[in-house]
Amino acid sequence: MKRRLFLVLLVFTLAFTSSLTMLGSEEVEANTSLQNKIKSIQEERSDNQSELEKKEQELKALELEKKKLQDEIRVVDNQTTATNQKIREKDQEIESTKERIEELLAEIQLLEERIAERDELLKNRVRSMYKNGGSVNYLEVILGARSFGDLVNRISALSTIAQQDRNILEIHHTEKMMVEEAKLEMEQALEALETQLAELETLKEELEKQRKEKDRLMGKMEQQEKEMHAELGELEEADEILKAQERAMKVELEAWKQRQKELEEERKRQEAERQRQEAERKRQEEVSRSNGGGSQQTTTPPPANTTPVVTGEGQFMRPTTGTITSPYGFRWGKMHHGIDIGKNGRTGDVHVVAVEAGTVIRSYYSPSYGNTVMISHNVNGQVITTLYAHLENRFVSDGQRVSKGQLLGYMGNTGQSFGAHLHFEVHEGPWNGAKSNSVDPLRYIPR
Template identity: 75%
Template sequence: MKQRLFLVFTVLIVAMGSFLTTLGSENVEANTQLQHKIQNIQEEREGNKDDLKQKENEIKEIEREMNKVKDEIRVIDHKSEATNQEIRAKDKEIEATKERIEELLAEIKLLEERIAERDELLKNRVRSMYKNGGSVNYMEVILGAQSFGDLINRISALNTITQQDHNILEIHHNEKMAVEEAKIAMEKELTSLETQLAELEVLKATLEKQRKEKDRLMSQLEEQEGQLHADLGELEEIDEILAAQERAMKQELAAWQERQKQLEAERKRLEEEQKRKQEEASRSGSTNTNNSTESSTPSNPTPAVTAEGQFMRPTTGAISSPYGMRWGRMHHGIDIGKAGRSGDVHVVAAEAGTVIRSYYSPSYGNTVMISHNVNGQVITTLYAHLENRMVSDGQRVTKGQLLGYMGNTGQSFGAHLHFEVHEGPWNGAKSNSVNPLNYIPR
């Protein structure tokens, strides 16, 4: 019976050794594939550098166009400055014309008031003359003198009255002429004012046209600059992700290689254990198989590897948007919604791995990307729209480790987790993305 148990145990040991030997050969192949994928990423980075150079050439062309636009803006600025100077000069000219018109109006008003007073005086004189027969009887005035001195006084008074009447009439005539001249001058000033105002409107229209042209050029410039920054930002972000991904994959490869060394050491230990058992069996012909089985049975590494390969759900909640086409564009992941839940909803690593990037993306908000090495296969996961991030670039994380809380950052409508799975390294085109439900429970 003991010999039979010993034979069974020996067969198991041999089978295990054979399995580990096969696993070792598979590990060598997987190691080669991993290194090949890292090389692919390096080549992709080189290709990205070529794209960057091409984009830099395009940017130089855009910069030349931008410089032309800036020159045009500079010319418009100079023209606008000159137009503004003309407008200011025209404003002063118009103000001076308005002041002259005000002075003429005041002068005309004063003259018209004096003419009106004099008209009243002349009307009284005419009325008095009419009552006295229409003219002065000079003979009566002379003959009515009481003495020679009275005669002289009477004649002098008559001369004074006549001279005053003459002066009044002359002043009256002159002021009427002055009023007419002032009115003519005011009409000229008003005509000049209308011309100046029309010229001012033309200058303002010219300035407005210059402003609109500048606004158009500025919009064109902003669009070109925005596109330039967007292109550069996208290329730089992709290159940063690829560089970080290369580092993470190398770190994952090193960890994987260390696990393979441990497996190889375990295989050798089992071989030595098998030889020792065989030697003991040949010497004694019997052995306490039950005790030996209990003491020598190794911890099977397969469950650990399998456990690592079994992805867990990154968070709780219902799937609010599946993988596939959405709104005319490809949705490269799934959305798991918070669905009105209060408090913090944990987002965890679906599998052990190395953090490629932990950063803020304008579109994805707070984002974590992790590189996993599962049985020699590279898997990349992405967790987006997080409220916060609790891991950093290059950090080694375990399955189920907290990455952050479900959030609503970036271009997001409502708190949810956007989760992506890529079979192989991540790339800008996301050509390696697959349905995450192929890896995680529903």
């Protein structure tokens, strides 16, 4: 009986020692794995910084190119200013020409009206002379005088009439010449106006070319700046995420170490309890033997389970309710690194929660993903990173420890999004800019 009891105890002790050794080995291995992953993030950050420095050098080169473009723009601006001044001067010339044409038209109209009136007067004189035989009968005028004074007056009147006729004819001739000259000048003014308008059109075309050239130069400069700043922005955003991820993973590592410490304490407590029970069993056997019951059979209790069960650990819950509107994989020629869960016309707030306990890497607004939360999880020594995008709002902050099922925000439509939905990603290991660790989230969460 004693030999059998001794063999049972020996087997149990060896099994328990082996179990502790394996657990210790697993803990060391997991710890080393986590440390290596943190180190890989640090190396990736170093590479990212090198790329960032390279982009900054390219940005400096771009600044020189920008300076050249600005000089070209300045030349175009000066040309545009000169062209605008020419257009203003040409507009003034055209305006002056138009005013002169209007003056000439008014002058011609006035002269033609006076000529027309004079023509009528001369026609009447001609008709009168025709009726009188074609000439003035000076003898009748003289003989018709009633006195010497009347004779003098009649002779003076005849002289005045003759002089007036001569004056009228001279004025008539002069004004007709003036009309011809005015018409000639107006024709020249109209030709000049036509030339000026053509020159103005040429200047405006030149101005339009200059404007287009400036737009081209500005567009080129803005595009270069936009592309470079976009690349810098992506690198800076990636660096911020990597830096925050390193901090979060260190927090998760410490939390994992704490859990392992608690598990070890629980193992020790269970071992102490087992030893106490074994000592109690031995004591009772001694008492039984001393009472003459040496032949009494006793049942050896089974060894206690040395592997504690952590309820729910490693079993992700769904981040939100709703149907999956877009699966993981390629779509529209690009990789979709997560799944989309739609709001599908529901009203009110749809909660988005953490699928597992972890540390918030980033809680921020992304130009593409809108309000975004990234969480680092440590599940049985394995690093898992989850991402929740297009949230309406965010209720957690960088570095915050969150529990499984904790509210992160409401389903929204922020960033580059068409309709309210949650974009959810799972990465096996740390997040990286290439998203090479992304996997189908349905491997981790219920459909």
